[in-house]
Amino acid sequence: MTGGALSDWLQQSLDRASDQPLYRQLRDLLLQAVMQGRLPAGGKMPSSRLLARELGIARNTVTEVYETLVAEGCLHGRGGSGTFVADLSADRIQAPAVSAQVEAEAAPALSTRGKLLRAGAGFAPNQWGAFMPGVPDVSEFPTRAWSRLLSRHWRKPAPERMTYAPPGGLPELRAAIAGHLRDARSLNCAPEQVIITTGSHQSVDLAARMLLDPGECVWLEDPCYWGLRSGLQSLDLDLRAVAVDGDGLNCASAEALPAPRMIIVTPSHQYPLGAVMSLARRQTLLERARRWGAFIVEDDYDSEFRYGTRPIACLQGLDRGGRVIYVGSFSKTLFPGLRIGYLVAPPALAAALADGSAELYREGQQLTQAVLADFIREGFLSAHIRRMRGLYGLRRQILREAIEREFGGALTASGDNAGLHLILRLPEGADDRRISAQALEAGIATRPLSRYYADAEKAPAGLLLGYACVKEAMIGPAFSRLAEILRRSI
Ligand SMILES: Cc1ncc(COP(=O)(O)O)c(C=O)c1O
Numbered sequence: 001m002t003g004g005a006l007s008d009w010l011q012q013s014l015d016r017a018s019d020q021p022l023y024r025q026l027r028d029l030l031l032q033a034v035m036q037g038r039l040p041a042g043g044k045m046p047s048s049r050l051l052a053r054e055l056g057i058a059r060n061t062v063t064e065v066y067e068t069l070v071a072e073g074c075l076h077g078r079g080g081s082g083t084f085v086a087d088l089s090a091d092r093i094q095a096p097a098v099s100a101q102v103e104a105e106a107a108p109a110l111s112t113r114g115k116l117l118r119a120g121a122g123f124a125p126n127q128w129g130a131f132m133p134g135v136p137d138v139s140e141f142p143t144r145a146w147s148r149l150l151s152r153h154w155r156k157p158a159p160e161r162m163t164y165a166p167p168g169g170l171p172e173l174r175a176a177i178a179g180h181l182r183d184a185r186s187l188n189c190a191p192e193q194v195i196i197t198t199g200s201h202q203s204v205d206l207a208a209r210m211l212l213d214p215g216e217c218v219w220l221e222d223p224c225y226w227g228l229r230s231g232l233q234s235l236d237l238d239l240r241a242v243a244v245d246g247d248g249l250n251c252a253s254a255e256a257l258p259a260p261r262m263i264i265v266t267p268s269h270q271y272p273l274g275a276v277m278s279l280a281r282r283q284t285l286l287e288r289a290r291r292w293g294a295f296i297v298e299d300d301y302d303s304e305f306r307y308g309t310r311p312i313a314c315l316q317g318l319d320r321g322g323r324v325i326y327v328g329s330f331s332k333t334l335f336p337g338l339r340i341g342y343l344v345a346p347p348a349l350a351a352a353l354a355d356g357s358a359e360l361y362r363e364g365q366q367l368t369q370a371v372l373a374d375f376i377r378e379g380f381l382s383a384h385i386r387r388m389r390g391l392y393g394l395r396r397q398i399l400r401e402a403i404e405r406e407f408g409g410a411l412t413a414s415g416d417n418a419g420l421h422l423i424l425r426l427p428e429g430a431d432d433r434r435i436s437a438q439a440l441e442a443g444i445a446t447r448p449l450s451r452y453y454a455d456a457e458k459a460p461a462g463l464l465l466g467y468a469c470v471k472e473a474m475i476g477p478a479f480s481r482l483a484e485i486l487r488r489s490i
Contacts, residue, residue, distance in 0.1 A: 001038045006046065007054040009033075014055065022057055027065045032215045034074050034085055041087035045075060048083075074258050086258075113234045120233065122226035122451065127336070130478035131399075132445040133272075133421035133466035134302075138335040140388065145380050149371045161366045168354030169196025169342075170369035176376040177328075177342055184382070185300065186313040187326060193350045195357055196369060199341035200299055202361065203327040204228050204264065207343065208235055210356040211295055212261055219260040221249050223452035223459070225271045228264060228299070241454035244270055248277030251288050259292045268303035268312045272423065272452050272464055274415025282315050289323040296324045302332040304385050305468075306418040307393045322346035330372070332420060333385055340365070340372060388468075392420060395467040395475060402479040411486070413465075420468035423449060426461040430490045436463060438489065444482050 001009065013029050014022060033039045045051075048066055052059040066083050069075040076086050110118070127135055153161075168174060175191040182189065197203045212218070214236040220229060222241035232239055242254045242263075249265050263285065267277035277285075289296050298315045306312065316326040329341035345353045357363060375381055396416055403413050403424065416422035426432055432448035433456075439446050449462030470478065 001033065006033070006039070007051060009038075010051075010055055023061050023065060026055075026057075026061065027068055028213060030065065030069060031074055032213075034069075039085045041085055043085045045083040045085065113236070117230060117234050120226070120230055122230065124445065124447075126440075126445055128469060130444055130470045130474055131421075131465035131467065131482070132469055133447050133464040134332070135466055135469040136332050136335065136388065136420060137391065137469045137471075138337075140391065141335055142380060142384060146371065146375065149374045149378075152374070153367050153370045157367055161370065163364075163366075165196070165358075165363040165366050165369070167358035168192070168194070168350075169363065170366050170373065172373040173369040173376075174342075176373040178344075180376050180381065181326075181328070181344065184304065184385075185311065185328075186317040187344060188317055188319075189326075189344045190347070193344050193347060195343050195345060195350070195354050196363065197341050197343060197357065198339040198361070198363075199331055199336075200301060200327050200329045201227055201231055203325075203329075203341055203343040204297060204299070205231055205235075206353060206357050206360065207295070207297055207325050207327075208232055208237065208262065209360065210353055211349075212237060216261040217258045219249075219254065219257070219263040220454075221265060221270065222454050223272060223449070224264070224266075225299070225301075226452060232264075244273060244275060246275050247281050248275050249285065250281065251284050260294050261292075262295050262297060263289065264297040264299060265315070266299045266301065267315045268300055269306075269418040270415075271299070271301065272415065272421070272449065274417060274419065274423070276312055276417075277315070282318055286315070286319055286321065286323060290321040294323070298324050298326045300326060300328050302419040304333055305389050305392055305420060307389070307396065308417065311418075316344060319346075322348055325349075333381065333388075338368075338372075340368070392468045395470060395472060396422065398472055398475045399465065399467040399470075399479065402476045405476075406479065406483040407486075421464050421466040424463045424465055426463065426486075427490055428461065430461040432461040432463060435485065435489045438485050439463075439482055442481055442485060444478060444485075446482070 010026065010029055014025050016022070018025065045066070048059055048062040052062045066075060070077055070083070074086055075083050077083050124132070126132065171191065173196055174194040177194045178189050178191045181187040197206060208218070212235070215238055217238045217240060218232055219240050219242045221244045223244070229239065238258070240254070240257045240260070242249055242257070244250070248267055248270055265277065265285070267282060269276065285296060296315065300314055303311050314326060316324040324346065326344040327341070330338050331341065343353070399422065400413055403411060412425050413422045414425060426435070432450050436446045436448040447464040449464060450456040450459035453459035467475065
């Protein structure tokens with residue numbers, strides 16, 4: 001787009017009657033133009049004086065927008081010679097390549113977005129047995145207590161419980177979750193801040209749809225959970241991978257990236273590597289988010305199961321600036337098929353996100369929500385978590401012993417101070433995807449570590465092994481079968 005075409009397009013797109021300040025509109029439009037390639041990398045921007053004159057707005061407004069976009073890494077200044085469009089291609093998370101097979105199967109019905117989603121799909125059809133990561137032992141769920149509560153609510157349900165749910169979900173469940181989170185996870189939250197969803201996937205989708213426009217920048221941990229990455233990729237956002245180390249995500253290592261509007265982190269138990277984010281990193285993250293006007297999504301998916309020490313307090317409890325959106329789920333603590341999760345919004349956003357959820361997803365399931373509220377209030381949730389923590393701790397120990405028996409110190413396990421899986425590190429150069437596929441043929445489910453990295457070529461090799469849904473007696477024999485495959489392949 002030439003300078004003249006740019007100012008014509010901006011002229012048509014700026015809405016002078018809108019409540020949104022011109023500064024914000026201009027910043028968003030220029031960002032969109034860069035993200036969509038309308039303004040090619042390396043191209044020179046019109047001077048602030050010229051653009052201001054052509055748009056009939058104050059020069060200060062244009063200067064301020066240019067400065068913001070420079071700070072965000074979208075433009076850069078070259079001494080006194082002007083302002084240029086940055087090359088954003090290098091560190092962007094690339095969408096997966098669409099294979100000829102997906103292309104052939106999908107064409108012509110699917111959108112580009114739909115094809116990309118299928119090409120990068122990470123879901124596994126089998127969700128049970130050795131060593132499926134991230135799956136709790138659903139056969140231990142207290143079904144008698146649940147069915148007693150279920151019949152209490154279903155005996156003569158009030159008609160309003162059988163209609164659509166109110167925005168944010170059933171008030172009794174919102175209150176029960178707020179109480180549980182205050183006690184168990186040190187959250188600062190009132191019931192009105194809790195918004196019931198169908199799980200973390202939907203919570204992140206809701207937050208992204210309500211808070212981000214297409215093209216805006218989101219930082220994801222590298223490695224991270226593929227499920228959330230796929231969902232965000234299909235919202236046309238600018239996803240950037242930020243490396244994690246033993247202290248979690250490091251803002252300092254990402255200084256060259258555009259400033260984000262959202263950062264998604266797993267501070268209590270980094271997924272999938274297992275680090276706990278240090279206090280210093282938590283404080284830096286909160287301070288940067290405040291400075292950038294960004295939101296932090298704290299995905300606290302499995303930290304109730306911490307072995308050896310008490311669960312780590314969450315990031316949300318440290319937030320004084322209303323920047324953290326806390327995301328939780330009953331997928332690990334109860335069972336994934338329940339499909340109930342929640343987000344805890346900062347007070348200023350809670351009503352908007354609750355309305356957004358009602359409008360987008362038209363929630364229901366109030367009777368199930370009422371059963372769950374009683375289940376929490378009557379102490380069944382805490383008791384179940386306590387009991388399962390003991391059981392999973394034992395299974396983790398049995399798996400560690402099996403690894404030691406089969407490989408001595410030659411292969412090591414890590415990342416298992418909390419949660420439902422560990423990482424079996426493989427020697428450099430091992431093809432973890434091929435090994436995982438061979439194991440699956442032998443009836444053993446694993447996940448290749450490289451699958452979780454933005455750039456699989458540069459990823460370390462390893463296997464995620466879930467121990468939670470494997471009965472104690474099955475762990476040794478199943479690992480021996482996996483060990484045979486590993487010995488043949490590495
Ligand atoms: C990092 C992470 N977040 C969240 C989830 C759960 O998502 P949901 O609550 O939608 O089941 C998982 C499931 O494996 C996960 O690994």
